[in-house]
Amino acid sequence: MSTETQQSDPFLAHLVAVLSIYELGGSTAPVPRYDGPSDGQIEHILRAVDAMARRMFTAEETVASLKASDDTTDAVTDAVTDAKASSTSNSAPSGSPFVVPPGPVPAAAFESDTSAAEELKLLKAQVLDVLRVCNAVATGDLSQKITAPVQGVVVVQLKDVINKMVDRLAEFAKEVTRVNQEVGTEGKPGGQALVTDVEGTWKDITDVVNKLVANLTIQVRSIANVTKAVAAGDLSKEIDVDARGEILGLKNTVNGMVVQLRVLTAEVSNVTLEVGSQGIFGGQAHVPGVEGVWLELTRNVNRMCSNLTDQVRSVAGVTTAVAKGDFTRKIEIQVGGEMATLTTTLNTMVDQLSTFASEVTQVILEVGTQGVFAGQANVEGVQGTWADLTRNVNKMARNLTDQVRSISKVTKAVALGDLSQTVDVDVQGEMLDLKMTVNSMVAQLSTLANEVKRVTLEVGTEGILGCQVTVPDVQGMWKVLGDHVNLMAMNLTNQVRSIAEVTKVVANGDLTKKIEVDARGEMLDLKETVNGMTESLSVLADEVTRVAREVGTEGRLGGQANVANVSGTWKDLIDDVNTMTTNLTTQVRTIAIATTAVAAGDFTQKVTGVSVHGEILDLVNKINDMIDQLGSYASEVKTVGREVGTEG
Helix, strand or coil: CCHHHHHHCHHHHHHHHHHHHHHHCCCCCCCCCCCCCCCHHHHHHHHHHHHHHHHHHHHHHHHHHHHHCCCHHHHHHHHHHHHHHHHHHCCCCCCCCCCCCCCHHHHHHHHHCCCHHHHHHHHHHHHHHHHHHHHHHHCCCCCCCCCCCCCCHHHHHHHHHHHHHHHHHHHHHHHHHHHHHHHHHCCCCCCCCCCCCCCHHHHHHHHHHHHHHHHHHHHHHHHHHHHHHHHCCCCCCCCCCCCCHHHHHHHHHHHHHHHHHHHHHHHHHHHHHHHHHCCCCCCCCCCCCCCHHHHHHHHHHHHHHHHHHHHHHHHHHHHHHHHCCCCCCCCCCCCCHHHHHHHHHHHHHHHHHHHHHHHHHHHHHHHHHCCCCCCCCCCCCCCHHHHHHHHHHHHHHHHHHHHHHHHHHHHHHHHCCCCCCCCCCCCCHHHHHHHHHHHHHHHHHHHHHHHHHHHHHHHHHCCCCCCCCCCCCCCHHHHHHHHHHHHHHHHHHHHHHHHHHHHHHHHCCCCCCCCCCCCCHHHHHHHHHHHHHHHHHHHHHHHHHHHHHHHHHCCCCCCCCCCCCCCCHHHHHHHHHHHHHHHHHHHHHHHHHHHHHHHCCCCCCCCCCCCCCHHHHHHHHHHHHHHHHHHHHHHHHHHHHHHHHHCC
16 A cells, blocks of 8 residues: 555554554553544454554563473463453453453463463464564555464454455555546546445545545646636636635636736737737737746747847838838848848848849840840849849840841831831730831831822823822821822922913913912922013013014014013023114115115115125125116116217
8 A cells, every 4th residue: 555545544554553563572662542533443453453462472471481480380370370360450341342361372272272382473473464464554565464374263353354454455545546547647537436335434534535536626627627728728717616725826826827827918919919910019018927937938028029120120121222222221130040041031132133123224224225235134143033033134125125126127228218128026015016006107108108109200200290199098197298298299280280371372372371370489489480481471572563563564663672671581582683673674774775776866875784694685685786787777778878869
């Protein structure tokens, strides 16, 4: 049986102590008095053990006296007498089941027909066996029983009582061990010790054990409910079961722990809500009256929040700077673990973003501002999205280079008048729209150029007036350009046709027509020139007609054509007409003088001193010849007449 069982059974402890004293020997040792709970069975055991002890001490004294005296018979007789007297004076009450015969050793010897020495030896063996069983019981071994042969009613009853006590103790220990195993080891509260046919102290001990287990079950279950609720995050429960002593201290401790955990949880929840959900950094948990682990936990939470605040604010400062395009900031606070990895990653990201931004800015500056195409961003050590972004920027720059160069090639060709080129690079989105627009523009320009060329060829070279440029689906400036070309062609047609009409009638001698079509610029000058020419020709014709009429019809020589503000051919023409008139006047008058002289019979005058040519020269020569002939004829006639008429 365990030490706890001994301590819980005062009678068993007393019995072990008494037997230990008896085992040491000697009747003078003080025997402790049993003051614990008692019943009839315990009293019987105490009386039997006391009687056995007296018998043993008496027998030992008798044996000692026998060894000292040669008269064994007298000594035995005296011992028997003394034993009777001792037994008589200390006998049990009448009716007791443990009645001891007078004189233990002689009585035993008498009953068993053995000598007193043999009876003493047998008694000692019985006591030693009882002592062995009691020692085994005292050390917790309930498997031992009294097995020594016994005689006598008292000893047999003592053996049966002790063996029954051992059986009861074994059953009690088994039940207590079972309950202890279930409650204390297996964690099955609610068990009860079931020991049948027990009375007195054993029943009280069983009831006490069961009450202890029941109370412990209620208390443990209440503590378990609270701790389960705490483990499940429910801090609203407290231990309200009645408790005393250390369990009361445990109850108060657990309830105080729950209250502190409630405050700690509220503070930690508030701090984590502010820091983790609301993003309000700098918060601290304030839990008054906490000590030990809870104080350390509060400090650690506050330290964590403080560190997290510093770290997140440092990270936020850097990321805010990065978001604003400032790549000069880096995280410089001391951190460890994953935050150190995050710090290194963010600082590396800032370096790579700085390099990336520098490279992309360079490429954009070259491609977008300076017009230096084919530039590529070179960012070392980037991976993932940054590598993809770098490749995409380079691909964009490369595609943009190809696209712009293709468009530039086409526009250069257009600028040089080559409308056979088109943008054939692969593009998408707005660049596809631009490609289609440029190609459509080239196609429309080609159509427009062909139409304008056709119209200018027909109008300007072939003289086919009235042609119009026809370019379908053109809009904006190209439509305006087509309309202007058509307007130019139409105006030019109207103007040329008007000029042609006037020149035709001028050619037909009709100088009454003028160009009346609206004209501007050089066409206006031409219009005014033609109209001026027509007017000049009209005046010229009038003057020439007048001179011709006067000279040729009316015979009024000496007239001159007078046309003001003429020059060039027209002036030369006037001068020639006037020269002709002057010459003709001179010639006619010279001829008239000569012919008048001839008519007056003066044949000495000839047409001389005038410059003549052509038919007038022939006429002058003929007149002069005629005058010569008429002079000769007159001279001959005169001679003949003188000779005939005068001289006879």
